[in-house]
Amino acid sequence: xxxxxxxxxxxxxxxxxxxRFCAGCGxxxxxxxxxxxxxxxxxxxxxxxxxxxxxxSAWIPSPYFRSDTLHTTHGRPIAYATGVKIxxxxxxxxxxxxxxxxxxxxxxxxxxAARRNIDLSVLMVNNMIYGMTGGQVAPTTPLGVKTSTxxxxxxxxxxxxxxxxxAAGASYVARWTTYHVFQLKKAMQRAxxxxxxxxxxxxxxxxxxxxxxxxxxxxxxxxRKIKEQSVRVKKAQEMSEEELQHKIVVGELCDLDRPEFVTxxxxxxxxxxxxxxxxxxx
Amino acid sequence: MLVKINTSFCKGCDICIEFCPTDVFEQSGTLNRKGxxxxxxxxxxxxxxxxxxxxxxxxLAIVITEExxxxxxxxxxxxxx
Numbered sequence: 182x183x184x185x186x187x188x189x190x191x192x193x194x195x196x197x198x199x200x201r202f203c204a205g206c207g208x209x210x211x212x213x214x215x216x217x218x219x220x221x222x223x224x225x226x227x228x229x230x231x232x233x234x235x236x237x238s239a240w241i242p243s244p245y246f247r248s249d250t251l252h253t254t255h256g257r258p259i260a261y262a263t264g265v266k267i268x269x270x271x272x273x274x275x276x277x278x279x280x281x282x283x284x285x286x287x288x289x290x291x292x293x294a295a296r297r298n299i300d301l302s303v304l305m306v307n308n309m310i311y312g313m314t315g316g317q318v319a320p321t322t323p324l325g326v327k328t329s330t331x332x333x334x335x336x337x338x339x340x341x342x343x344x345x346x347x348a349a350g351a352s353y354v355a356r357w358t359t360y361h362v363f364q365l366k367k368a369m370q371r372a373x374x375x376x377x378x379x380x381x382x383x384x385x386x387x388x389x390x391x392x393x394x395x396x397x398x399x400x401x402x403x404x405r406k407i408k409e410q411s412v413r414v415k416k417a418q419e420m421s422e423e424e425l426q427h428k429i430v431v432g433e434l435c436d437l438d439r440p441e442f443v444t445x446x447x448x449x450x451x452x453x454x455x456x457x458x459x460x461x462x463x
Numbered sequence: 464m465l466v467k468i469n470t471s472f473c474k475g476c477d478i479c480i481e482f483c484p485t486d487v488f489e490q491s492g493t494l495n496r497k498g499x500x501x502x503x504x505x506x507x508x509x510x511x512x513x514x515x516x517x518x519x520x521x522x523l524a525i526v527i528t529e530e531x532x533x534x535x536x537x538x539x540x541x542x543x544x
Binding site: 184185186187188189190193198199200202203204205206207208209210212213214216217359360362363366388399400401402404405 | 467468469470471472474475476477478480481482499515517518519520521522523524525526
């Protein structure tokens with residue numbers, strides 16, 4: 182019997198499908214929404230470079246998305262992506278990696294890339310734990326959760342990554358979950374077309390290493406919980422810090438036009454080259 | 464609307480059953496080759512074509528075809544190529 186084929190199979194490396202993500206993992210949903218976003222924008226995958234680091238979410242573009250991919254060292258995808266963008270500003274550079282990669286180990290790269298406002302689209306898949314390595318505490322793990330490195334309970338408050346990036350100077354920042362697929366698709370399209378640093382935090386489910394530790398055994402149960410915890414930005418403004426403690430604030434956090442780094446860098450270089458050749462001529 | 468499930472991709476996470484607004488999917492007792500219980504399309508006539516399952520499915524295993532008045536298929540489905 183021939184199986185029905187998804188209409189966007191051309192965007193993924195079909196020869197290695199089905200993918201290796203666990204049953205009910207949010208990374209698959211992110212891949213699904215990403216190929217839909219790319220297809221609707223009619224973007225050419227051969228004009229894209231997807232950069233990822235280490236972790237489950239880093240597998241979304243590399244190997245599954247059919248474009249040029251750069252699978253880099255742990256925590257450094259933004260650093261590598263900066264290099265790619267500076268040398269090839271004509272290409273669309275997208276970073277897809279996890280919270281441990283981008284906010285934990287590569288936290289400084291993230292803040293400074295946002296401050297410089299480099300024209301990158303960063304999609305951070307936040308599953309609230311280090312899933313691939315066995316469920317260690319991440320900077321995004323909520324308070325009170327038992328993980329393999331906080332066996333009693335987590336006492337570190339989680340990082341509000343999207344808010345940090347918005348404050349650091351990014352052009353576009355949004356937070357959505359793997360339940361809000363239509364909004365997430367629109368946000369991805371906005372991020373990929375926006376000039377400047379665009380960042381989307383995608384709150385995702387890890388049923389194996391996070392869900393089981395909080396008593397939710399399947400991806401569907403965990404996704405239902407994420408859906409119930411979500412609060413829109415506007416509503417969240419009227420809520421107190423205590424009320425928001427176990428909530429996920431979803432929506433667009435900023436959408437601004439700020440001077441972009443790579444364009445300015447090339448302008449400065451051009452000015453210097455011109456002034457140098459004038460000096461030589463006189 | 465025509466809803467099909469690629470049973471060789473499906474890992475039986477049941478997200479489609481849990482989130483379909485009109486309860487089109489149902490659990491089944493059928494195992495696929497990898498040993499996952501795959502859902503079945505039980506009430507296809509209730510499908511409104513909202514495509515929530517299509518986007519939510521982590522396996523890209525749900526294939527939805529729109530059929531227009533003259534029976535023309537809008538989205539491609541079969542892997543004939």
